[in-house]
Amino acid sequence: MFKTLSILLKGRIASFAMFFVFFQVSAQEIITVETAENALVFEVNESKELNTVYFGEKLKQADEYRQISSQYKQGTDYTGIYASAYTPAGSKNLLEPAIEVTHADGNMSLSLEYVSSEAQEISPGVVQTEILLRDNVYPLEVRLFFKSYSKENVVETWSVIENRESGDVRLHKFASANLYVRGNNDFWLTHYSGDWAMEMKPETSKLSHGIKVHDSKLGTRANLFQPSVFTVSLGGPASEEHGSVLMGGLEWSGNFRNEFEVDPLNNLRIISGINNYASEYTLKKGEAFTTPKFWFTLSDKGKGDASRNIHRWARNHKVLDGKGSRLTLLNNWEATYFDFDEKKLKKLIGDTRKLGVDLFLLDDGWFGNTYPRNNDDAGLGDWDINRKKLPNGIGTLVETARKNQVKFGIWIEPEMVNPDSELYHKHPEWVIKQPEREEHYFRNQLVLDLSNPEVQDFVYGVVDKLFTENPDLAYIKWDCNAVIYNAYSDYLGANQSELYIRYVQGLYDVLERIRKKYPEVPMMLCSGGGGRVDYAALEYFTEFWPSDNTDPLERVYMQWEYSVFYPSLTMAAHVTDWGDQSIKFKTDVAMMGKLGFDVVIDELEDSELEFCRQAIANYNELEDVIWQGDLYRLRSPWENNTASLMYVGEHQDEAVVFNYRVNYRYEQGSHIPVKLKGLRPDARYTVEEINIYPGEQAVFESRNYTGDYLMKVGINPNVKKDNPSVVLRLKTVPK
Ligand code: GLA
Numbered sequence: 001m002f003k004t005l006s007i008l009l010k011g012r013i014a015s016f017a018m019f020f021v022f023f024q025v026s027a028q029e030i031i032t033v034e035t036a037e038n039a040l041v042f043e044v045n046e047s048k049e050l051n052t053v054y055f056g057e058k059l060k061q062a063d064e065y066r067q068i069s070s071q072y073k074q075g076t077d078y079t080g081i082y083a084s085a086y087t088p089a090g091s092k093n094l095l096e097p098a099i100e101v102t103h104a105d106g107n108m109s110l111s112l113e114y115v116s117s118e119a120q121e122i123s124p125g126v127v128q129t130e131i132l133l134r135d136n137v138y139p140l141e142v143r144l145f146f147k148s149y150s151k152e153n154v155v156e157t158w159s160v161i162e163n164r165e166s167g168d169v170r171l172h173k174f175a176s177a178n179l180y181v182r183g184n185n186d187f188w189l190t191h192y193s194g195d196w197a198m199e200m201k202p203e204t205s206k207l208s209h210g211i212k213v214h215d216s217k218l219g220t221r222a223n224l225f226q227p228s229v230f231t232v233s234l235g236g237p238a239s240e241e242h243g244s245v246l247m248g249g250l251e252w253s254g255n256f257r258n259e260f261e262v263d264p265l266n267n268l269r270i271i272s273g274i275n276n277y278a279s280e281y282t283l284k285k286g287e288a289f290t291t292p293k294f295w296f297t298l299s300d301k302g303k304g305d306a307s308r309n310i311h312r313w314a315r316n317h318k319v320l321d322g323k324g325s326r327l328t329l330l331n332n333w334e335a336t337y338f339d340f341d342e343k344k345l346k347k348l349i350g351d352t353r354k355l356g357v358d359l360f361l362l363d364d365g366w367f368g369n370t371y372p373r374n375n376d377d378a379g380l381g382d383w384d385i386n387r388k389k390l391p392n393g394i395g396t397l398v399e400t401a402r403k404n405q406v407k408f409g410i411w412i413e414p415e416m417v418n419p420d421s422e423l424y425h426k427h428p429e430w431v432i433k434q435p436e437r438e439e440h441y442f443r444n445q446l447v448l449d450l451s452n453p454e455v456q457d458f459v460y461g462v463v464d465k466l467f468t469e470n471p472d473l474a475y476i477k478w479d480c481n482a483v484i485y486n487a488y489s490d491y492l493g494a495n496q497s498e499l500y501i502r503y504v505q506g507l508y509d510v511l512e513r514i515r516k517k518y519p520e521v522p523m524m525l526c527s528g529g530g531g532r533v534d535y536a537a538l539e540y541f542t543e544f545w546p547s548d549n550t551d552p553l554e555r556v557y558m559q560w561e562y563s564v565f566y567p568s569l570t571m572a573a574h575v576t577d578w579g580d581q582s583i584k585f586k587t588d589v590a591m592m593g594k595l596g597f598d599v600v601i602d603e604l605e606d607s608e609l610e611f612c613r614q615a616i617a618n619y620n621e622l623e624d625v626i627w628q629g630d631l632y633r634l635r636s637p638w639e640n641n642t643a644s645l646m647y648v649g650e651h652q653d654e655a656v657v658f659n660y661r662v663n664y665r666y667e668q669g670s671h672i673p674v675k676l677k678g679l680r681p682d683a684r685y686t687v688e689e690i691n692i693y694p695g696e697q698a699v700f701e702s703r704n705y706t707g708d709y710l711m712k713v714g715i716n717p718n719v720k721k722d723n724p725s726v727v728l729r730l731k732t733v734p735k
Pocket of ligand 1: 333363364376411479481526527528529545548
């Protein structure tokens with residue numbers, strides 16, 4: 001049986017033919033989930049339990065997977081299920097479970113037996129494997145799903161829990177992933193801490209026995225303190241080029257929980273899913289619960305290779321319009337904050353054209369009349385145009401944009417409400433708050449109860465009305481600035497423990513409706529900065545706002561870390577007033593992501609404006625390389641005085657190298673050459689400096705080099721105090 005599956009898997013990757021394989025259980029059954037380079041292999045033991053026997057680089061001889069278990073003599077697995085593919089609680093389990101339930105009769109034991117599995121190619125190069133497990137006493141079923149993207153070496157996994165009992169089942173824990181990584185107590189975890197304006201601070205440490213948990217209990221803006229993405233490297237911290245690394249993250253925009261347990265056998269168990277904190281879920285008779293997806297990739301060639309896997313997968317399969325284009329923009333947030341009127345905005349729209357970007361983005365402050373939005377303490381929820389600031393509505397602004405040949409976008413924060421708003425007074429029952437307790441605010445606001453279908457309609461209506469009234473609206477910035485305090489839903493009545501989950505499901509329902517009607521309009525996901533980004537949200541959003549901190553020095557580090565998991569075309573990076581570096585340094589840093597500006601054009605000197613226009617023109621020429629190319633992180637800002645990274649275009653004919661000075665101490669700069677990556681060794685490239693400030697000389701002498709030289713010796717970008725950022729463009733020399 002195993003041989004048949006293996007042959008079919010290869011066939012599926014080579015040619016797209018729908019097929020279906022069905023397995024009936026027999027002892028020592030083997031099931032493989034493969035990508036081009038890796039395999040996740042399960043074995044059914046004699047007690048019909050499904051365990052992971054292998055997770056690593058694919059073997060050439062598939063029948064040798066059977067020989068793996070016998071090579072491990074790490075001690076006694078008392079239960080035979082330390083490596084369980086989905087660890088059930090309450091029977092013989094001794095370690096952290098993936099699933100924990102109370103059956104209809106009040107019994108809390110669960111023991112899952114393998115029943116069958118099937119695999120199907122659902123699109124070219126994408127195979128979905130479904131494994132059915134069933135409790136041997138209760139009619140409760142779990143289906144494990146593995147969707148493998150062969151070329152990109154990425155797998156998504158999730159589960160569906162189905163209640164076929166005679167009454168309600170209570171779910172206490174319901175993980176998406178239960179991975180088992182064999183090793184020898186030599187696992188290094190990199191995860192992230194953060195806060196407002198301090199997102200994505202990496203921490204790497206060796207995991208020790210016991211469980212390391214990182215999670216979110218914030219409800220909305222769930223990544224404010226930490227995101228769910230992580231890297232585990234085996235046998236020591238991995239570098240960009242070397243080491244075995246596993247990267248993963250949960251596709252869920254709410255509370256998550258990742259558990260890393262080094263078990264008594266020195267192997268690593270990773271369990272990830274929706275945080276079960278305050279989230280017991282009732283599964284009614286006949287109902288099924290689908291957990292969110294957990295994505296992961298594995299590489300034995302270091303972090304760089306793993307990131308490129310993720311970026312390709314994200315662009316090819318995940319991010320909305322991942323193969324498409326993006327709009328450069330001018331945002332008015334830092335230029336005006338809440339203080340604007342029609343005249344000021346029309347001037348800014350004119351400036352958008354002058355600058356040479358594609359779109360003007362009107363930020364917060366355009367709505368509210370009884371409670372005008374002149375500050376962040378009033379108006380949220382009242383999405384009617386502020387008549388004092390904009391007596392002629394949004395239409396006239398869209399029209400001005402059209403006349404200036406730029407597009408127009410707008411900011412909304414539709415999930416939120418200020419107590420000082422008409423909405424709050426009209427619909428207090430729509431607001432998440434405890435009926436008997438004092439309200440507690442985050443940025444003076446509260447969260448609307450998206451578990452309630454009426455609220456879902458309202459939020460959908462906010463967006464739909466904007467588009468219906470302004471069909472030329474070309475961009476939305478969707479913000480979410482508060483966490484959930486005093487979690488209580490008037491709508492959910494006795495099912496309060498489902499609020500955190502149903503909130504996120506409600507949000508996705510709204511986004512689904514929006515995307516059905518407006519499939520392509522670009523939308524930025526913002527959450528007071530990087531408080532909310534994950535690959536479920538990015539199915540609806542084209543980009544995200546990594547942080548309100550736009551100090552370019554800070555951004556070098558933050559964007560570096562975000563780039564581990566997210567491709568550049570999703571990462572909005574704006575030139576703003578933050579930081580006292582030159583406009584060149586700021587622009588050079590923003591150009592490594594999706595470029596935007598948030599500056600007062602009038603306050604720029606002529607040479608500064610000229611520089612920006614030139615840089616935008618360069619960016620437009622390079623957008624395919626930056627957005628769709630392969631990223632190589634060459635020199636890390638964390639360990640060096642300068643940081644360098646490059647994007648290489650699809651056919652290796654073009655590349656761009658960004659270099660930044662990150663240590664301002666005396667004489668610090670690029671003292672040694674930077675070795676480039678991803679080029680064709682036998683091609684010749686012209687290396688030329690771009691983004692040269694008007695009136696200044698290039699600091700890098702343009703010359704031709706072979707790819708071989710550039711990758712073995714490298715080039716010195718000549719970054720130093722007077723040239724803190726240098727951008728180099730590579731093009732092949734025609735033969
Ligand atoms: C958040 C966002 C900012 C801006 C403000 C508006 O803080 O991160 O970019 O849109 O809201 O209130």
